Amino acid sequence: MIPLLIVILWLVFGVMAISSLFYRRYRANQVLGVTLSKTHSQHPEVQKTIDSFTKACYAVVLLSVGCSFLLLIPAIGSYSEFFMLLLVVSNLFVHWLMIGNYQKKLMHIKEQNKWTYQRKKIVSVDLTVSREKGRSSISSVWVWLFLLFSFAPTAVWFLNADIRQSYPIGLSFIGPLCQLCTFFLYYQMKNQHSSIANEKSEKNLVYAQQEERINSISATLSSLAMLIFWILFSLSMLYTQNSLLVIAPLIFLIAALFIIARWQQNKMRKLEENFIGTLSESDENIQEQQSTWKWGCYYNPSDPRIFVPKRIASMGWTINIGRPIGKIFYFGIMILVFAVILFVAYGGLKDYQITVQGSEIMINAAMYDTTFEKEQVVSVSVIKQLPNGTRTNGYGGAKKSFGHFALKGYGNCMLYIYNHVNQYIVVQLKGNDPGYVFINDKTIEKTETLYQTISHWLSESE
């Protein structure tokens, strides 16, 4: 399990580094979020700062990868989820600090050289392009079909009784949900704002049509990659025992999305070179954007819009935190993220407490407490190997698994187990919600003692 977590960490660090490195590219008159003209962005001082930023990005990746090996130390490995979370948050924080620091450096260079741009925010829209939008993209039939096919595991669930034992219905909807994201991406790409390439509407129209074609193809391919991932992932969940094979579809998805993004970027760059030419290079066309951006969000109390396009419009939309509703959205999302982090940390650190109280047994675990009465118990046994299954609503960490699970041959179960201890007490209950409760303790010896305690508690009633 630990090597798998290390690979996941590397993927996360890699994705974060790639997004930071993308940020240093000159796009929409910006480098690292600082407004600069094309000429100014090629100034030796600016280039030196960007080179230094690139090296710092690589250094952060190497350092983070080095830290990930600390998971191999047993004392740290016991709290792997918490440590992983700590590493990811630290990595994110270091990237944030690094970008902020290099932005300050670029702002300093701007001040020194007295490079100023107009503060107005002017949006240019070609009415001909706007009118013709949506007519050059590839058919939406494909993304609809992919969405339909993503329900295949759900259909199999209804048709095959064996699969219902180990594959929860809730899990089968995750694929269509992910597919819906690519569906949304397709329509977002199809309707996104096109740059004004020229003063002539005819040229703008050709540029916009080609841009729309490239974007819709890349969104459709992303949708196909998501479908392949989902089918492979469902198959691996059902038919493979090796957890490393479960991650293979995820690696495929990341690689496919990366290749599609590269293809799209290259095509767009060539298109921009052909059409945009020197129109946007004049300093008069550049608008200073720094003044309306705060904490990475758009901040403009005088702008009535709540949702505004991002600095790079093709990246989607963001919230105007200068407006009261925008603030509520922003802090709501922050609270949600913080709650998830707290839950993971709490779940990873808290141990189970199993207490016998009169005629009932109480199991205390983070958010998944349970209690069962003596008269509910049908039998108690011990097994050495946990059957295959999936989590339906619970916590599945490297060290512990607890909450609601569906196990092959057992159906709906509650688990309160330490994963590294290969001895499990199986308490069969009347009914099937849950039908079984699996418990163990931190060691085999302690599990045996717990089994004796439960057996004794049961015999007391006879």
Next chain:
Amino acid sequence: MILKIDITGDIPIYQQIRNQIVSGVATGHLKAGEQLPTVRQLAGDIGVNPMTVSKAYGLLKEEGVIVMDRRHGAKINLFQTQEHPLDKKFDDNFTFLISEVLIKGASREGLKEHVLHLIDSIYGQEEI
């Protein structure tokens, strides 16, 4: 025709859309019968609420600059000549603008020359 909307300016966005479409029709950049983008599409492109564009289209429809077609959306209307286009509303607006530049120190000759230049840019140069 290219619309240039100043998001940070003092003039309301719906008014900027309306003014620029009227100018586009007057200068011939927008021809009679030419179709305009849908409210939703234009709002998405500018990055504003569809209600803002809808308000601008509503004003243009009231003024007879555009017609709303159920099947084809908004279209530029044919010029509707009025018997007295230089009405009281025009006089009020123009008087206000002249008073404003007078306070700012514009001379009579300078203003005349500037207004004639603007007339030329909209009506086209007068043939002599």
